Amino acid sequence: MTTSTSAPVTAPSTTAVAARTRGLRKEYGSTVAVDRVDLELPQGAVLGMLGPNGSGKTTTIRMLLGLVRPTEGEIELLGRRLPDGAEQVLPHVGALVEGPGFHPFLSGRENLVRCAAFEPLLPRKQIKQAVEEALDRVGLAQAAHRRYRGYSLGMKQRLGLAGALLVPRKLVVLDEPTNGLDPAGTREIRKIIAELHAAGSTVLVSSHLLSEVEATCTHVAVLHRGTVVAQGELTELLQAGGSALQVITPDVEKALSALRQAKISARPLGDGLRVELAGTSAPQVIETLVQGGARVFEATRWKTGLEELFARLTEAEEAERGMSAVDTLDGGSR
Amino acid sequence: MITRQFGSEVRWMLRRPRTLIGLFGLVLVPIVISFGIWTAGEDEGGGPPGLGAILQGNGMVVPIFTLFLSLNLLLPLVASIWAADGLAGEAQHGTLRGLLVAPVSRVRLLFVKLFGLAAMSLFAVTLMAVVGIIAGTAFLGTDGMMTLSGTTLDTGEGLLRIALFVVLVTFQMVSIGAVALAVSAATEHPLVVQAATMTTIIVFQVLGQFSSLDWLHPFLITTGFPGLIDVMRDPVPLDQIWDSTLLAGCYLLIGTGLAAMRLITKDN
Numbered sequence: 001m002t003t004s005t006s007a008p009v010t011a012p013s014t015t016a017v018a019a020r021t022r023g024l025r026k027e028y029g030s031t032v033a034v035d036r037v038d039l040e041l042p043q044g045a046v047l048g049m050l051g052p053n054g055s056g057k058t059t060t061i062r063m064l065l066g067l068v069r070p071t072e073g074e075i076e077l078l079g080r081r082l083p084d085g086a087e088q089v090l091p092h093v094g095a096l097v098e099g100p101g102f103h104p105f106l107s108g109r110e111n112l113v114r115c116a117a118f119e120p121l122l123p124r125k126q127i128k129q130a131v132e133e134a135l136d137r138v139g140l141a142q143a144a145h146r147r148y149r150g151y152s153l154g155m156k157q158r159l160g161l162a163g164a165l166l167v168p169r170k171l172v173v174l175d176e177p178t179n180g181l182d183p184a185g186t187r188e189i190r191k192i193i194a195e196l197h198a199a200g201s202t203v204l205v206s207s208h209l210l211s212e213v214e215a216t217c218t219h220v221a222v223l224h225r226g227t228v229v230a231q232g233e234l235t236e237l238l239q240a241g242g243s244a245l246q247v248i249t250p251d252v253e254k255a256l257s258a259l260r261q262a263k264i265s266a267r268p269l270g271d272g273l274r275v276e277l278a279g280t281s282a283p284q285v286i287e288t289l290v291q292g293g294a295r296v297f298e299a300t301r302w303k304t305g306l307e308e309l310f311a312r313l314t315e316a317e318e319a320e321r322g323m324s325a326v327d328t329l330d331g332g333s334r
Numbered sequence: 335m336i337t338r339q340f341g342s343e344v345r346w347m348l349r350r351p352r353t354l355i356g357l358f359g360l361v362l363v364p365i366v367i368s369f370g371i372w373t374a375g376e377d378e379g380g381g382p383p384g385l386g387a388i389l390q391g392n393g394m395v396v397p398i399f400t401l402f403l404s405l406n407l408l409l410p411l412v413a414s415i416w417a418a419d420g421l422a423g424e425a426q427h428g429t430l431r432g433l434l435v436a437p438v439s440r441v442r443l444l445f446v447k448l449f450g451l452a453a454m455s456l457f458a459v460t461l462m463a464v465v466g467i468i469a470g471t472a473f474l475g476t477d478g479m480m481t482l483s484g485t486t487l488d489t490g491e492g493l494l495r496i497a498l499f500v501v502l503v504t505f506q507m508v509s510i511g512a513v514a515l516a517v518s519a520a521t522e523h524p525l526v527v528q529a530a531t532m533t534t535i536i537v538f539q540v541l542g543q544f545s546s547l548d549w550l551h552p553f554l555i556t557t558g559f560p561g562l563i564d565v566m567r568d569p570v571p572l573d574q575i576w577d578s579t580l581l582a583g584c585y586l587l588i589g590t591g592l593a594a595m596r597l598i599t600k601d602n
Contacts, residue, residue: 062601062602065435066434066435066437067431067434067435067601067602068601068602069599069601086437086439087437087439090435090436090437091436091437093435095435097431097435098428098431099428100428101427101428101429101430101431101432102427102428102429102432103346103427103429104427105349105350105351106346106349110349113342114342114346115432115436117338117339117341117342118339118342118432118433118436118438119436120335120436120437124338163432
């Protein structure tokens with residue numbers, strides 16, 4: 001689904017890749033958290049990293065940021081190999097990993113000032129301004145003087161985001177950025193991601209909220225049980241998912257037999273049936289149905305949503321392993 | 335850049351409520367000691383022999399006596415708290431990740447932490463000494479400083495001895511803190527760091543009591559503590575002071591080395 005996976009990593013590329021991993025593997029004791037992850041983050045893209053809880057999203061992100069050493073595999077970040085190039089490239093990377101981390105006894109503003117003191121790209125004189133701008137951007141200016149201890153979950157999340165945006169970044173990594181945010185906060189995060197995208201930054205968002213990813217991302221990578229099961233442009237992935245027709249009819253039996261005779265695959269669903277459009281078209285299906293004596297009340301083109309795609313990808317994997325997909329799917333789609 | 339990080343570190347430590355409470359507690363020690371000896375002197379008209387005899391009318395000894403006492407327990411405790419908050423505490427709050435992604439290289443981060451520890455230790459010990467001088471002079475008066483050798487030093491020389499003692503005690507404190515930092519790098523629980531450090535200090539002092547273990551004594555940092563009182567002799571015999579400081583230096587190097595090794599390979 002991606003075009004350049006075969007490009008040799010040995011020649012650190014100047015091509016449009018913000019981050020790339022090859023054969024990434026991380027073991028914690030006898031548990032394998034991440035295995036064979038070949039991730040590609042095109043420059044300027046907004047990549048949504050999807051996966052159920054425990055699928056290795058955060059571990060992958062931590063390896064990308066040099067926080068965790070991979071057991072095996074290679075990481076290239078903004079054109080440099082990690083961990084050697086970390087000091088050169090990490091100043092250009094803003095990150096919110098595993099929830100916001102701040103000192104409870106300091107105010108939001110003081111916390112940001114402390115973060116800013118360790119930002120190599122921020123001259124001392126600009127710290128104050130950068131902090132105020134970041135606070136403004138995430139809508140925390142009013143609460144900036146209050147102690148972090150008293151912040152709500154959403155405010156903490158916003159402060160974490162402000163920390164990632166202290167300096168103009170080439171790459172912004174956001175791990176579950178909408179955790180604990182109200183709908184308004186979620187919209188703001190979307191807006192900020194869109195702004196970053198428009199400004200040419202690359203964004204990596206991990207989320208288990210599929211609607212979130214569908215709304216904001218240009219690219220998607222789906223992780224499951226520590227491996228990437230699909231990645232590529234969102235639209236491409238969704239198209240590859242095929243399409244179907246949702247037909248509302250009271251005469252399900254008649255409809256099914258008519259379609260079977262016409263060699264069109266379909267199955268009962270809700271108040272009617274779902275017809276696969278592989279090798280046929282919507283008018284043809286409806287014609288078949290009407291000729292077969294089934295009354296059609298409504299026919300809707302079924303566009304594959306991310307949710308469905310995600311379910312299928314993770315389900316397929318589960319089926320291979322002969323396991324129930326129910327748990328992970330529940331965890332993933334909530 | 336590094337001065338800015340040092341500054342941020344010290345400001346951060348000073349902003350902690352527990353640091354302020356700790357400093358307040360430390361400052362109380364010389365005041366309580368001065369007051370206690372003053373009242374004892376009033377009641378008995380001479381105080382207990384030895385200690386009281388030296389301290390009566392000799393307020394300049396209070397800071398040295400205070401630091402000497404505190405070095406056994408109080409100052410290691412404070413150092414262990416700072417070391418615990420420095421790495422384990424930051425890991426617990428998730429702020430260590432933020433620093434590492436900023437990025438601060440792990441070795442530099444350790445030096446920032448060590449600097450913070452040293453600066454705050456020097457500050458705390460100096461503060462105790464200054465308050466000791468003031469409280470001692472106020473309660474007990476001063477005619478220069480009477481030494482353990484029986485001679486009397488003038489005020490200037492006395493202050494110099496106090497300054498020397500401050501430096502020596504700070505160094506011991508920082509060395510203990512460095513070992514605590516090594517523990518701190520290996521855990522996410524600040525309490526573990528404090529418990530481990532204090533247990534070690536107490537166990538060392540207990541081991542120091544057994545003469546059957548005297549082969550072990552030269553390796554215990556606590557063995558060096560009593561020798562530091564030699565700054566109160568006239569002239570100052572340097573060999574015990576030198577031995578104590580050298581021993582503490584070894585602890586400092588080993589602690590820093592272990593902390594660096596742990597920090598560099600650590601997953602965050």
